[in-house]
Amino acid sequence: MSGTIIKSARNTPNAPQDLGPYTQSVAFSHYNNIAAQLPVDPRTGKMIEGDIQAQARQCLTNIQAIVQSIGHGMEDMVKVTLFLADIADLDAVNAVYREFFPHSLPTRTVLAVAALPLGARVQMDALLSNGEGTFPQAPCPLLKLARNSDRAPQDPLSSQSVAFSHYNNIGAQLPMDPATGALVDGGILEQAAQCLRNIKTVLESIDVPFDDIVKVTLYLTNLADLDAVNEVYTTFFPDSAIARAVAYLPARSVVSAVALPLGARVQMDAVISHGDGTPPQLVEDRHNLVIRARNTDQAPRSPLHSQSVAFSHYNHLSAQLPIDPATGKILAGCVKEQTAQCLGHIKTIVESIGHVMDDIVKVNIQLANIADLADMDAIYTQYFPAYLPARTVIGVSELPAGALVQIDAVMSNAESTPPQV
Numbered sequence: 338m339s340g341t342i343i344k345s346a347r348n349t350p351n352a353p354q355d356l357g358p359y360t361q362s363v364a365f366s367h368y369n370n371i372a373a374q375l376p377v378d379p380r381t382g383k384m385i386e387g388d389i390q391a392q393a394r395q396c397l398t399n400i401q402a403i404v405q406s407i408g409h410g411m412e413d414m415v416k417v418t419l420f421l422a423d424i425a426d427l428d429a430v431n432a433v434y435r436e437f438f439p440h441s442l443p444t445r446t447v448l449a450v451a452a453l454p455l456g457a458r459v460q461m462d463a464l465l466s467n468g469e470g471t472f473p474q475a476p477c478p479l480l481k482l483a484r485n486s487d488r489a490p491q492d493p494l495s496s497q498s499v500a501f502s503h504y505n506n507i508g509a510q511l512p513m514d515p516a517t518g519a520l521v522d523g524g525i526l527e528q529a530a531q532c533l534r535n536i537k538t539v540l541e542s543i544d545v546p547f548d549d550i551v552k553v554t555l556y557l558t559n560l561a562d563l564d565a566v567n568e569v570y571t572t573f574f575p576d577s578a579i580a581r582a583v584a585y586l587p588a589r590s591v592v593s594a595v596a597l598p599l600g601a602r603v604q605m606d607a608v609i610s611h612g613d614g615t616p617p618q619l620v621e622d623r624h625n626l627v628i629r630a631r632n633t634d635q636a637p638r639s640p641l642h643s644q645s646v647a648f649s650h651y652n653h654l655s656a657q658l659p660i661d662p663a664t665g666k667i668l669a670g671c672v673k674e675q676t677a678q679c680l681g682h683i684k685t686i687v688e689s690i691g692h693v694m695d696d697i698v699k700v701n702i703q704l705a706n707i708a709d710l711a712d713m714d715a716i717y718t719q720y721f722p723a724y725l726p727a728r729t730v731i732g733v734s735e736l737p738a739g740a741l742v743q744i745d746a747v748m749s750n751a752e753s754t755p756p757q758v
């Protein structure tokens with residue numbers, strides 16, 4: 338599809354530019370993907386001195402500088418993901434976070450991870466609404482819709498769902514009972530079921546079917562819980578008779594967190610197709626909504642997710658582990674070989690649906706050892722020689738079967754799926 342897609346990849350000197358091979362913001366269609374921001378002062382290119390609040394303020398100042406450099410404001414934010422080195426820092430970060438979102442709260446996902454680049458204590462990435470669009474969309478005034486329901490857990494610092502254009506974003510749902518505001522009793526099975534029930538409740542509150550989910554990210558504090566979570570997951574997906582008939586499963590990524598808010602063992606966030614859109618799309622468009630889930634035998638298949646799920650002008654790719662196609666097992670090799678294997682799978686999936694790597698707008702990378710970052714980058718840049726997507730890198734405590742790296746991606750989808758407006 339290269340050549341028909343016009344992405345807008347932009348950098349400003351008012352935010353850090355040279356911390357890795359990424360573009361600060363990559364806009365396509367009605368969304369703009371903001372690369373993870375570290376607490377680095379753009380004037381020195383170095384981590385700032387200071388406590389966790391100073392670090393949080395610098396991350397948000399960098400995001401604000403990027404957003405303002407492209408004519409937007411923080412009120413246009415749809416989603417923020419907040420990565421902490423220590424979950425105990427959350428209250429301190431929240432106090433700063435609130436200052437940057439006085440009026441309109443994006444959805445939010447919070448997790449503590451094993452390590453962040455440069456030894457930072459905090460990092461944040463973001464998704465921005467992009468009403469002006471990129472070619473082939475014409476600029477038009479669009480409304481962002483942030484909605485909350487009393488029937489799902491309330492979070493004073495996150496909207497439950499923020500819809501814009503043809504997508505809706507659901508903030509991370511903890512296994513919280515909305516009636517008590519506390520975690521549900523029980524173990525991982527009960528917690529996983531409550532996360533999914535909360536997502537379902539949020540969707541019902543805005544009259545959106547569960548199978549309109551295109552991507553789910555699971556955050557687990559212990560990967561040994563994954564089989565139990567999957568057991569519950571498959572009782573929720575597919576949901577409707579139509580989705581069961583085609584065995585529809587959203588794209589999916591699993592992230593190993595060191596800790597989650599409230600001491601939860603699991604949380605989940607989701608990206609939703611939004612057939613009715615926000616104005617000027619028509620509610621009637623919902624009836625023509627097409628979600629295109631695709632798999633190729635040339636890349637690892639899973640009974641738990643589709644390799645790629647396209648809707649409207651975006652396509653979501655499931656996280657790719659460095660699975661060796663010859664053995665079906667994690668490639669026995671160093672991080673460079675494993676990175677090439679993950680990106681090789683992504684390239685195969687991308688090409689199987691008629692796209693090229695340059696159509697990718699955002700990449701998320703999990704490293705088992707953050708010290709592998711430079712080696713991973715050495716391979717990464719070979720896959721993006723001409724243009725660099727926005728990007729987020731985290732160090733995780735664990736990856737399945739001892740893998741060293743896992744990578745997922747979001748891709749522009751200029752051909753679109755109906756409704757085409």
Ligand SMILES: CC(=[NH2+])C(=O)[O-]
Nearest residue numbers: 357359372373728729
């Ligand atoms: C710092 C960052 N966003 C990256 O991808 O290396």
